[in-house]
Amino acid sequence: MKVLQLIDSLETGGAERVAVNIANALATKIEGSYLCTTRVEGLLKDSIDGKVHFLFLNKQSTWHLKSILKFNAYVKKEEIQIIHAHASSFFLASIIRVFNKRVKIVWHDHYGNSMFLQNRKFKVLRLFSVYFNHIFSVNKQLEQWAKVNLKAKSVCFLPNFAVINNEPSKTNLFGEAGKRIICLANLREQKDHHNLLNAFKTVVENHGDWSLHLVGKDFNDPYSESIKSFIINNKLEKHVFIYGSQPDTFHILSQCNLAILSSKSEGLPLALLEYGLAKLPVIATQVGECTEVIDNYGLLVPPENSKELSKAIIQCVEDEELRNVNAMSYHAHIQNTYSETAQVKTILKVYNTICN
Known part of the structure; x- marks a missing residue:
């Protein structure tokens, strides 16, 4: 395959x-695992396993x-059997399906x-979905919506x-260690x-020795500017730090003591799983699959x-024992429930079904 x-x-x-995670996981389990990025390369390129065949289109x-x-x-030269298209890349996959009737398409809705x-x-998505042999949805709401x-x-x-x-361990965080x-x-x-x-x-008013670290792509747009203005206007420059995209996620997480997602909407955020693997206590909003992932x-x-x-946040800041207990139980929960082994088994089962 x-x-x-x-x-x-x-x-x-x-x-x-x-x-990237799926391509890497499949590298030793099927005949050929490939990854193609269409428009932009990026920091995750360095995370691709050497056994994965990589193509950049520069579309x-x-x-x-x-x-x-x-x-x-x-696709023809390599005799690709399945294109597993993520997010908006379904469009290109569907065009290729028109030229290659034997190619199967799996679409991953994030x-x-x-x-x-x-x-x-x-x-447009509905029009092209007639070519999809299967859809993976990252939460149950999206699954029902697709059906x-x-x-x-x-x-x-x-x-x-x-x-x-x-x-590579390259990002060293500001702020006091342990806080x-x-x-x-x-x-x-x-x-x-x-x-x-x-x-x-509000937290800083009583716990000024704690700091907040925002790691993720900065699009330098009005939303980004509003965040930076808020930090300046509220005199939080010594407490809140913005780092942009960084490649060393787990090195960054290893320097932290509490992890948060404050989203108004989500699918199943990968960050929550990474927090668990890094043995961090977690606070999140009740959106998407966050409630299911965090559970108790x-x-x-x-x-x-x-x-x-x-x-x-204040409850966690003031109760180190709570942080430690939650961190270890959450870590075990993520390893048991959201493991690579279980999900890859499901993926391969779908691949085999649509190929046969």
Whole structure:
């Protein structure tokens, strides 16, 4: 079996990490594991296993003919049987399916705004979904949505899984050791950093020796600027630090003592799984699969409620024993429930079914 993971970039986002993780996990389990990024390379390129065949298309636009022809020739030459397309890359996969009737398409839906599915624009997606042999949805809401709105032959919920990759240890965090809070999330509105900053502002009033560290892609857009303005306007420059995208996720997490996601909407955030692998106590909002992932092993608060979020943070800051107990139980929970072994077994079962 030869399977190619297709993704638009290798920036440090959740969908991108999942694509790399699956390609790496399959490298020793099938005849050929491939990964193609269409538009942009990125920091995750260094995480690709040496056994994975890698292709970069440098696609300049949706209908960039040179890239389409190059990819089509590559799929034929390598005799790719399955294109596992992630997020918006379904478009290119569907075009290749038109030229190669024998190629099967698996689409992986990572849609993060699953709390607001009524606003999702999906006319093009629905049109091309007739070519999908299977859909993996990262939460149960997306699974049900796909069954109702799309035309794929089959759909199932597939939890994300995280792995500890060998990464260079280069990012050293500011702030006092033993009193660092991490938020691993790209600077996007759905991640609701303002909710977190408002909550942390309250925390600092009584625990000024604690610091907050924001790690994730900075798009340098109005949302990003509003975050930076909030930090300056509230005199938090010595307490809140922004690092942008960084390749050494687990080295960063190893320097922290409490992990948070304050999103207003989520699918199944990979960051929550990485927090667990790093043995960190966790606080998250009750959105997407966050409630299912954390279960009783961390603290959950309503979304867009900085008052409740600040209470949860203060509770953890003031109770080291609570942090330690939650961290170890959550770590065991993630290893047992969201392991690479279990999810890869499901993936291979689907691959074999659609090929046969």
